[in-house]
Amino acid sequence: MSKTRTSPEVDSSNEQACAHCGLPVPAVEMRAGDPIQFCCGGCRAVHGALHECGLERYYDLRDRERELEASAEPALVTGRGFEHLDDARFLAGQTSVDAQGVRRAELRIDGLRCGACIWLLEAMPRIVRGVMDVRVDSARGIARVAWDEHVIRLSAVARRFDSLGYQLQPFGDPDAVKRARAANRAWIVRMGVAGAIASNAMAVAFALYGGILAEMDLAFRLFFQWCSVGLAVLAVAWPGRIFLTNAIAALRTRTPHMDVPVAFGLVAAVSAGIIATVQGTGSIYCESAAMLVFLLLVGRYVQYGRQRRAREQVELLLAIVPGVARKVVREGSADAARERIVEVAMDALEPGDVVEIPANEACPADGRLLAESAHFDLSHLTGESQPVRVERGGPVYAGSRVLESPARLEVTVAGEETRAARLLALVREAGERRAPIVELADRVSAWFLPTIFVLSLITIAWWWPTLPADQVMARAVAMLVVTCPCALGLATPLAVVAGIGKGARKGVLVKGGDVLERASRAGTLVLDKTGTVTEGRTRVIRSIGVESALAAAAALEMHSAHPIARAVVDAFGGQAEHLNRKAADVREIPGLGIEGRVGRSLVRVGSMRFMRERSAIVSDEIQAYAAECKVAGLAPLFVAVDGRVEGVAGIGDPIRPDARRTIARLQRAGWRVVLASGDDPVVASGVAKTLGIEARDAHGGLSPEEKLEFVKRAELARPVVMVGDGVNDLAALAAADVGVAVRNGAQASHHVADVCLAARGLRPLERFLSGAHSTMRAIKVNLAVSVAYNAGGAVLAFLGLVNPLVAAILMPLSGLTVLAIALKMPSFELPDAEKEVR
Amino acid sequence: MELVYVALPVALLVGGAALAAFIWAAKDDQFEDLDTPPKRAIFDDVALKDRPKQGGGS
Numbered sequence: 009m010s011k012t013r014t015s016p017e018v019d020s021s022n023e024q025a026c027a028h029c030g031l032p033v034p035a036v037e038m039r040a041g042d043p044i045q046f047c048c049g050g051c052r053a054v055h056g057a058l059h060e061c062g063l064e065r066y067y068d069l070r071d072r073e074r075e076l077e078a079s080a081e082p083a084l085v086t087g088r089g090f091e092h093l094d095d096a097r098f099l100a101g102q103t104s105v106d107a108q109g110v111r112r113a114e115l116r117i118d119g120l121r122c123g124a125c126i127w128l129l130e131a132m133p134r135i136v137r138g139v140m141d142v143r144v145d146s147a148r149g150i151a152r153v154a155w156d157e158h159v160i161r162l163s164a165v166a167r168r169f170d171s172l173g174y175q176l177q178p179f180g181d182p183d184a185v186k187r188a189r190a191a192n193r194a195w196i197v198r199m200g201v202a203g204a205i206a207s208n209a210m211a212v213a214f215a216l217y218g219g220i221l222a223e224m225d226l227a228f229r230l231f232f233q234w235c236s237v238g239l240a241v242l243a244v245a246w247p248g249r250i251f252l253t254n255a256i257a258a259l260r261t262r263t264p265h266m267d268v269p270v271a272f273g274l275v276a277a278v279s280a281g282i283i284a285t286v287q288g289t290g291s292i293y294c295e296s297a298a299m300l301v302f303l304l305l306v307g308r309y310v311q312y313g314r315q316r317r318a319r320e321q322v323e324l325l326l327a328i329v330p331g332v333a334r335k336v337v338r339e340g341s342a343d344a345a346r347e348r349i350v351e352v353a354m355d356a357l358e359p360g361d362v363v364e365i366p367a368n369e370a371c372p373a374d375g376r377l378l379a380e381s382a383h384f385d386l387s388h389l390t391g392e393s394q395p396v397r398v399e400r401g402g403p404v405y406a407g408s409r410v411l412e413s414p415a416r417l418e419v420t421v422a423g424e425e426t427r428a429a430r431l432l433a434l435v436r437e438a439g440e441r442r443a444p445i446v447e448l449a450d451r452v453s454a455w456f457l458p459t460i461f462v463l464s465l466i467t468i469a470w471w472w473p474t475l476p477a478d479q480v481m482a483r484a485v486a487m488l489v490v491t492c493p494c495a496l497g498l499a500t501p502l503a504v505v506a507g508i509g510k511g512a513r514k515g516v517l518v519k520g521g522d523v524l525e526r527a528s529r530a531g532t533l534v535l536d537k538t539g540t541v542t543e544g545r546t547r548v549i550r551s552i553g554v555e556s557a558l559a560a561a562a563a564l565e566m567h568s569a570h571p572i573a574r575a576v577v578d579a580f581g582g583q584a585e586h587l588n589r590k591a592a593d594v595r596e597i598p599g600l601g602i603e604g605r606v607g608r609s610l611v612r613v614g615s616m617r618f619m620r621e622r623s624a625i626v627s628d629e630i631q632a633y634a635a636e637c638k639v640a641g642l643a644p645l646f647v648a649v650d651g652r653v654e655g656v657a658g659i660g661d662p663i664r665p666d667a668r669r670t671i672a673r674l675q676r677a678g679w680r681v682v683l684a685s686g687d688d689p690v691v692a693s694g695v696a697k698t699l700g701i702e703a704r705d706a707h708g709g710l711s712p713e714e715k716l717e718f719v720k721r722a723e724l725a726r727p728v729v730m731v732g733d734g735v736n737d738l739a740a741l742a743a744a745d746v747g748v749a750v751r752n753g754a755q756a757s758h759h760v761a762d763v764c765l766a767a768r769g770l771r772p773l774e775r776f777l778s779g780a781h782s783t784m785r786a787i788k789v790n791l792a793v794s795v796a797y798n799a800g801g802a803v804l805a806f807l808g809l810v811n812p813l814v815a816a817i818l819m820p821l822s823g824l825t826v827l828a829i830a831l832k833m834p835s836f837e838l839p840d841a842e843k844e845v846r
Numbered sequence: 847m848e849l850v851y852v853a854l855p856v857a858l859l860v861g862g863a864a865l866a867a868f869i870w871a872a873k874d875d876q877f878e879d880l881d882t883p884p885k886r887a888i889f890d891d892v893a894l895k896d897r898p899k900q901g902g903g904s
Contacts, residue, residue, distance in 0.1 A: 069889065123885035130886070145879040189878060196872045204865045208858060228847060235854055
């Protein structure tokens, strides 16, 4: 073995980058002599389409954007027909048309990545005749399209979008989208009105307290008081009404609710103000009520926004299953039957129907396979990373994708009863059952008004016997103003919003403050193997052997579509080309390997069993290396040339380079790290061992339902943070205390998860956990500061050291202090150890 | 000082007008998508090269 070469890791640094998406180009896709290369057919097609249309500027914009968001995804071109978008029922129900024949529709759009996509899509009217206008809402993945019915059909527009890598889809329930939008609008109006009233009430209050100091005439004082009372009544009756109705509903159903003390406080403050003004004596504290309405609404809106996103995105899940099916209809008599294919809505399918599934499309229903055999990609459903072969009559599930060739299916279960639909039901249920966390600000401020009332009463009662009445009242007013819950009400929302903003800039998208609160303590961290800990792609990790033998293996494997074959071609295809190796008489032996002629030699590639059955000679060196591979959790693949094993390749899903160290750090921080994978249990425990995860915490072969059960297990330390990126993880993501999805994973997983990480790997996860921790610390510091401020202010007011004017000026200062703390607190930083290594 | 009897209602009316404008903007869904418009603003429009427009389909 003179030319033996050991490669500990396949070198990937000299890989060429895809001209469209920037990802490395795999060897199979390499085209010799071409200055521009692509990672896949999708990218090639989109690149071509962009140049054809003169839209090269997309790349300039994208490169500028990419500095902000470091994410790359290959483009997806489905080549579908989109005929269901021309369906009369859809057009009538979900689109509108004006007198000129311009139709408008609101559609979901997949494939948005960055700002350049917005530019590209909105430039469509200039490229495609008949498209009048495209407006993209990138936050929600919505495109509003207007097109001229007489010139172009919507399906043609959708095909054009598809050719650029974007897919249009109708909404499952358009009314729900409209309802959510109306509710959001109501919240914004409520908040804006409350803010306007509160600031005006504060302005009037300034005049009022300033006037008291300057001994203003009673007439003017009453005028200001009436204005103040009027504004407070408006604040409570209009935007603040929600607290009153909530409280009344809570009282009726006798369920304790935070809004009850809030409502009581608001009503008490306003009525006391009215009484004082009518009698012309005493002080009023209406601006406190107006301010409280505003601050509480801000806190509520933050919470509402998160819930809305979670709810509306569950809708998007339905996209796993196509909305239309191609039904095979038999016509004529039994012996002279003719077949015809009609597109029907998925809901119209019934057991017994026969449907055809185009290659690479998802099944619309559960059923039995009618073809001889076919390969299915179940990764959406079960997380199994390898294609599964189904024989005639075997079960096929809705949402699984048929690979390579079209297949026919006899429907056994359709609609709500399919496995995918039941999984979605589990997701919804899990999402709803999660106990709502009452914002900390609410909890504190609910007891706030009663407390300051009591404090002012104590002030009055204490000083009444010894001081003149007007001085007593001045102290009481100072008490009310100085303890205005500005800082307290803002402490939590500000820290949360600042934390979420800092996270977003660092690629961690958190959907709400309660998420940060839940993830701030160390608990159980459940990791999905594929894609989170590993790269999610079968590769040759290490190899040993004669170069020419490995090249021959690649030449042979070029004839197979098996993922292992692809990995071998990726690793050694270049050499095969270089040495000009071609294979002939190739025969694939299922489950064992592949054999054929390369040049004049007989070459076999496969498992140890295959080698033994063909009685190939295996040297000790090869044996030892294979054993080494197994220990490392890799599957050894042998290459025999003329009956003698001359090479071994360790095949596996490579573990991310940062995984082991990150997990060790998390374990030191108190997290129990658990591996829950849909892959083979042996592989899972091998990966766990490499990562330093205890054997009892490595679980493989879990179905989506089992994953859900696993996450809900009571004995796991709370909080349970679940990380995953497949559709098979959805239910578990929704049920976990905190679900973390990784971008580039299944689209739907982003929507269910509480947190989205912009990059794969565990480092962003660590960033999120440390961010959650520091945000909670900021909240606590903020609460402590504002409580201390209010307590100190109350003591000073009680002693008469604060006059109303000074108090009214000082009060916003506490809010500013809290704001400064929230913004300046470092957050979402990586641990120092990591920085040193980098 | 009597000026406040006029000034304050006028101030409130001006504030009310601003509030009405805000409510109109909210009802017009201008606060629905806060991510896209800032990105749209950086696409200073360069005229596309003159090319014949194509019908749809591919």
